[in-house]
Amino acid sequence: MKTYFRAACLLSLSLSFAGCGAPEGTENVGEEVLGEVRGDIKVGSSMDCPTGTSGTCTVLGMPLLSQTSNLIDVDVQSMSPWGCYDTSIATVVNTALANRTSPRALTDRTLTWDTLVAGNNGATPPLATTKAYEQVTQQYRWANAAQPMYFHELLKDFDTASTTVRKFPTGCAPDVYGSCAWSTSVLVNDTVGAAFRDFSDQTRHVTNDYIKGQMNAGFAMMIAYGRYTPQKVWDANLGGYRMTFTLGSQHKVAFSGYQAGTYPLRINDVGDGQRYNVSVTSDVSLIGTFDGIAASSVKAWDFPNGRKEQTFVRYDPAVSPTPQVFFVEHVDGLSLSLPTSGPVRQVFSGTWGTGWTTLMPFTLNGEPHQLAYNTSTGAVHFDKFYANANGTNTVWSYTWGTGFTHFAPYSINNYPYFIAYNSTTGDAHYDTFPSNLQGPIIKAIKTWPAGFTSIEPFVMNGENYLLLYNKNTGAVRHEKLNSTGSDSTTTWSGTWGTGFTHFAAYDIGGTPHLVAYNAANGLIHHDRIVSNGVSVLSSATLATGMNLKTLAFNGPGHVLAYQPGTGSASTKRLALDGTTSADAFAGTMFTGATTVVPFMQGGKPYVLMYSQSTGTVRSYELSMF
Structure with missing residues (x-):
């Protein structure tokens, strides 16, 4: 009778990596x-x-x-x-x-x-x-x-x-x-x-x-x-x-x-x-x-x-x-066997109506969905993605009030909630979804300061927050959402430099991090979010005119940097210490997309890209690690 023991690994200082030591009594039969x-x-x-x-x-x-x-x-x-x-x-x-x-x-x-x-x-x-x-x-x-x-x-x-x-x-x-x-x-x-x-x-x-x-x-x-x-x-x-x-x-x-x-x-x-x-x-x-x-x-x-x-x-x-x-x-x-079609593979192409100014992703019952909204007409859809990101099916449609400029999704106990904000008036709706997606559930309506140009959700110490920023004045604040999604409290406010156009929040080991980007001059910051703002870890200069979006992925943080004018795009792998990023892919998607919707389906990362002016829509499967 053979008795097996798993070997105990020790640190080998003679090599550049760890080794292992087997305890006495290990019998090795040499089978493969x-x-x-x-x-x-x-x-x-x-x-x-x-x-x-x-x-x-x-x-x-x-x-x-x-x-x-x-x-x-x-x-x-x-x-x-x-x-x-x-x-x-x-x-x-x-x-x-x-x-x-x-x-x-x-x-x-x-x-x-x-x-x-x-x-x-x-x-x-x-x-x-x-x-x-x-x-x-x-x-x-x-x-x-x-x-x-x-x-x-x-x-x-x-x-x-x-x-x-x-x-x-x-x-x-x-x-x-x-x-x-x-x-x-x-x-x-x-x-x-x-x-x-x-x-x-x-x-x-x-x-x-x-x-x-x-x-x-x-x-x-x-x-x-x-x-x-x-x-x-x-x-x-x-x-x-x-x-x-x-x-x-x-x-x-x-x-x-x-x-x-x-x-x-x-x-x-x-x-x-x-x-x-x-x-x-x-x-x-x-x-x-x-x-x-x-x-x-x-x-x-x-x-x-x-x-x-x-x-x-x-x-x-x-x-x-x-x-x-x-x-x-x-x-x-x-x-040595990643897709021969490349790290970005188009899986769907179609044409929707024009004019959708917001496409907000959310997950319900483990399935990816999106909220589509037209700020000029108030038209709104709740859509469910077909399998393999092959387009969407409209579950509910209606006409809301016009003028909402920002939608920020977050979750409470794995159930989707969102904020709808009007940058002109400061109106902020605290909303969630019914299980059948037949209309929203409005939890509360409040008035925030007008003029915020970015709203980015993040999680800190297990609680939901929003980063609100005005690129024209540099005004910035942290808004902490309550446990029922019906209210929020300002926990910090300050003034940053002006001009940041895009923010991408992601998590490292339970600590929120942030990529901030200025499309006018290409300045990018890699930050750690703290209770009184951010700690800037590094800065660099990228190409100008890009859109930046956090990608959905069960793994290290990635962002998509996309240039609407040329269709060039890159997936940037964020360092595990939050200090920098580097391209994991660089290539071309399609020209003129105004909205990027990242989502997960079947354990795979995807992005949907949409052009507000032409209605062109495409879905891409991403290969990331």
Whole structure:
């Protein structure tokens, strides 16, 4: 009978990344099992979903490897206890290569990697190996020389003819591990792929749905976590226990699929070469008990990241019980199979009536909708998006009063609410929707100061706020909305510089951030929103005349920068510390759009773009990471 233990990862100071140490008693059988391959339904080019994405899905071509297998060459087996990162990288690299859609020839070290063949482990007597374990051996050798293979280098090796339209961000040296947080390689008529490593201990976007979405989009994914031991500490001031955590070791694993259930993600754990079902969450109730006391009885949590919550990986305790908590450190992804049609794919084109001045997105019952309004006539529609963003169906139409200039959506307990504001009169309506969408529910009507030119909703400390700004005077204020959506209170007001035309709010780990843009001079600010305004993190100058919009995405923050006059557009990936942004895509959409509506549908990000003067409307599916 064989007994398996998952290896414990330690920090290897001789390398540029963490390694893993296996406890005594680990038995390594050196078996390799390829990911199950069934050709019924595929999502992207790397997932097999025989019953659709609501059922069980498997990453195609993923090897099941063990970091301490005796199939690794004996001259580097001493590295095996610290080899969880190396072996997980090998797992992801092999998966991406197996699922690649690009016909381009391999070059450089990627070619060396791919042309390795099965041999023997150099032992006496020798043991026959497999190609995959020869690749793990090679990775150990490269890592020992402080030159490990990593995802950005592999992506770079596809640019064989210098035909890229745009590749690595400024400052990214893809051959140097750790130089690139993320990178893409956009070729002349197709996207070969993308790679990223996101340090995520301070963020909240890494969830079960995020990981599933990335796999569905064509990414091979891995995650790094620290194993922490919880310890209760009596706090007399609180009259109860606070929970502290002590780091014991670190580990890395690859995601090999998903299924329904409490533990919906499947991993290939290189610590023992086994598969496990896990959940990636910040919900401490899933663990239940910490150091002998119920989670509900803990008075305060001292999470390692210093925040109010922290994401962790939880193995199904029925199979792999542990008193430790596995807090996420970073998540890594690689794809060589993103859509050949490009990162922005048009999925709908049509013509609506002209004159709609506002299209406001909202979500009801998990489905995307929009409010369409004409400020000149008062005409209003509530519309539901068809599947795959293929246009909309009008659920309700009416005529309201004219003159509303701004609509700001927000949610209370996942139910949609909105503010309708008239910049000329200062009238502000506090509204929500009935479940059947037959007209609005007006909660209150108030009068605000006239003249605000931007209204941007954001969430701070779990509560809804609005940023109100007047580009002509610089007057600005924070308006805190109450818990019923029927009133608000001004919590801060001040004066900024004039001229900002667009604001895009987004969240980093529960802290609101803001991108502010001046279309006249191209000035852009990256800000952190605080109780008394903003803290400016950085500033830069972009092209003038653009529109800026926060994109809907279950992941890191992105904004769309769109130039109506030329149709040029770029999706900008916002840094996880909020300090900067860089293009993840740059290309052309359609000329003359006056309104951009971002929304999620079926786990995918989309934008609808509309021209007020011509009625032209198009929907685009976005590939982001």
